[in-house]
Amino acid sequence: NGFSALGQIGGKERKDMAKILLGCLIGKLPRHAIITYQSLLDFIQIAQYPTRDDTTLGYLAQSLNIFHQHKDILIHLGVRDHFNIPKFHSLLHYQEFI
Known part of the structure; x- marks a missing residue:
């Protein structure tokens, strides 16, 4: 799928x-896969806000919920075999530690 080879790239x-x-994926993947990636990118963006309030924390929780609702499409498409990934599990606890 091409993404697994990108494990060694840096933060920038x-x-x-x-x-x-997201722009590269539109038209190439089913709608639910786009929603999955969009919600994960939203979560990452919101998590990097310099300050947060109850509203932005709500957006953070909402984007994570949407991701979890739609992530199985990535298994169905063969992008992932599973989501038993410690970093994904830690996202469930991210909001409570802010």
């Missing part, structure tokens, strides 16, 4: 890729 490169990723 990842941020640069995130800026264009």
